[in-house]
Amino acid sequence: MFFQSFQSRPGNLWRRKHRNLLRCFDMSLKTLVLQLYRGKKSQINFLTFFVLNAKVLESVTLGITTRNNNEKFLAEQRRKLELENRVSRDAQFHFITGTCVRSSYDIKHIGDLDLTDPFTHM
Numbered sequence: 001m002f003f004q005s006f007q008s009r010p011g012n013l014w015r016r017k018h019r020n021l022l023r024c025f026d027m028s029l030k031t032l033v034l035q036l037y038r039g040k041k042s043q044i045n046f047l048t049f050f051v052l053n054a055k056v057l058e059s060v061t062l063g064i065t066t067r068n069n070n071e072k073f074l075a076e077q078r079r080k081l082e083l084e085n086r087v088s089r090d091a092q093f094h095f096i097t098g099t100c101v102r103s104s105y106d107i108k109h110i111g112d113l114d115l116t117d118p119f120t121h122m
Contacts, residue, residue, distance in 0.1 A: 030058045037062035037095075039073065044080050051081055057088040062095050069097050 032050055037043055050057060064073075074095055078084075083093060 028056050029054045030056055031061075032057065032059070033061045033063075035063040037064055037077075038068070039077050039080070044077075047081055051083060051086045051091075053087060054091075055087050057086070057091040060091060060093045062093070064095050064097055066097050069095070 029050060032047070032054075034043065034047070047060070047062075051060075062077075068074075077095070078093075081093075
């Protein structure tokens with residue numbers, strides 16, 4: 001399969017740097033998973049490349065922190081990732097929590113060290 005980038009913003013360094021991949025490789029990427037997605041510019045550029053080019057993409061799963069599990073963050077990411085312009089119209093995008101990554105925000109009872117397991121109340 002051959003695919004070509006139809007949209008490119010000049011500020012997208014990853015896409016500009018790897019534009020020759022579009023001519024060189026037959027990419028049949030169906031599933032993409034990022035376990036710790038924070039919406040950083042580098043992550044957005046990387047994912048947008050596939051959103052706009054992977055024609056057979058079926059599923060994208062992005063692991064987010066519980067702090068980012070809110071409608072404002074999710075709506076902003078859908079816009080930044082240009083999901084409405086995706087090449088694969090049937091691709092499903094999932095933002096999930098519950099990964100094993102924890103930040104200090106997620107640990108509520110760390111001061112209760114007299115408990116047998118202070119992490120049971122997270």
